[in-house]
Amino acid sequence: MKQSTVKINDHILKRENFSIGPEQSISTVVGLAWSPPGLAKYRRCVLAVLTSGLLLSFYDISPQGKWTRVAIVNDCLNSYFKSLIDDEELRLRKSNIRSFTWCPPLKVPIPEQDATSYAVPPPESRWGMYLLSVTNDDNDVILLQARRSTDPTSASLYSFEVLSLTSLYEHTENQNVQPGSIFSSALRNRARASFMSPGPWIYQPTKENKGVCSAIGNVAITLGVKLKMVRHVVTLILDNDQTDSAVKYKARCVSEENTSYGGLLNNYHLTGALHWIHTVSLH
Secondary structure (H helix, E strand, C coil), X not given: CCCCEEEECCEEEEHHHCCHHHHCCCCCEXXXXXXXXXXXXXXXXXXXXXXXXXXXXXEEECCCCCEEEEEEHHHHHHHHHHCCCCCHHHHHHHHCEEEEEECCCECCCCCHHHHCCCCCCCHHHHCCEEEEEEEECCCEEEEEEEEECCCCCCXXXXXXXXXXXXXXXXXXXXXXXXXXXXXXHHHHHHCCEEEEEECCCEEECCCCCCEEEEEEEEEEEEECCEEEEEEEEXXXXXXXXXXXXXXXXXXXXXXXXXXXXXXXXXXXXXXXXXXCCCCCCCC
16 A cells, blocks of 8 residues: 655655644634743743644733743754654654643742741742643653743743653554554544643652652543543752752653553543642641
8 A cells, every 4th residue: 555645845744744734724722821820020920822733832921012922832842852753754743732731830848947937938939830741743741841041141031841751542442443453553543632631739758868849740631532641750859050040949750641540431432621620728
C-alpha cells in the first residue's frame, strides 16, 4: 500500500501528519484560562490562550491598555525536543499543544516558628510556583514551570522549564474491535487528548538532604473518549547555585500514568470538559 503525501511550499508531509487546522484555516480560540495571581508584573494574572492552530500563547495588557502576546509556550517545547528528536515531523507533533491547564500554585510551607509572626512570607510561600500542564499532538503530558523573567535584557518576558513528560496510550481491549487489527491501530492513532483538569496538591515531608517539601497531585485527561490520570510527585529543593536571586528553589518532578483508580469509568465514553471537585481546608 503506497503511503499518500501532501506537498506544501515544497515540503513533503505525510498524510497522517497533515492537519487542516495549522496549515490552511484561520486560527480561532479554543481555550483560555487565567494564571494563578502573581505570575505577571505587579503580581497580576497572565491570560493563556490556545488556538485551533495548536499554539499556546501568553497575553498581558500593555501600559497603553492593549493586549500583547508576551510568550509562546510551543517555542519551549520545540527547543526541548530539538536536542532529542531528529525527525522534523515528529518534533512538530510533539511541539503542537492540544490542551492545557493551570495547576494550583505550589507553595513553600512556612516554618511553624514564623507562621505566627508579623513578618511578610517570601514570594514562594505567598504566591507559590506556577506549573502549567499541557498535552501535545503525540499524546504526551508535559508539566512545565513558568517564570517571569527579572532580567531587563532578556529577549522573552517569560521562561519555561520542562519538569516531566508522560506518554499516554489509548487501549482498545475494551472496545468492540479486534486487538492488533488495522482498525484497532487506526483508532489508537486517532485518539487525542482534549480536556484536562488538575487536582489539589497533597503535601508531605521529603527525605532529600536539601529538600524543603514534597507534593503529590493528579491531572485528569480525556484521551479520545476515555479518562486518563497522570500522577505528579514534585519535590522542592533549596538551590544555592542559582545566579538569579529571585529563584531560591528548584522543582524536581517524577510523573507516571496513574491506574490506581481502577478504571471505574472504562465502560463510559466521556465528552466535554472535566472538572476536579475537592474540598479546601481553611486551617
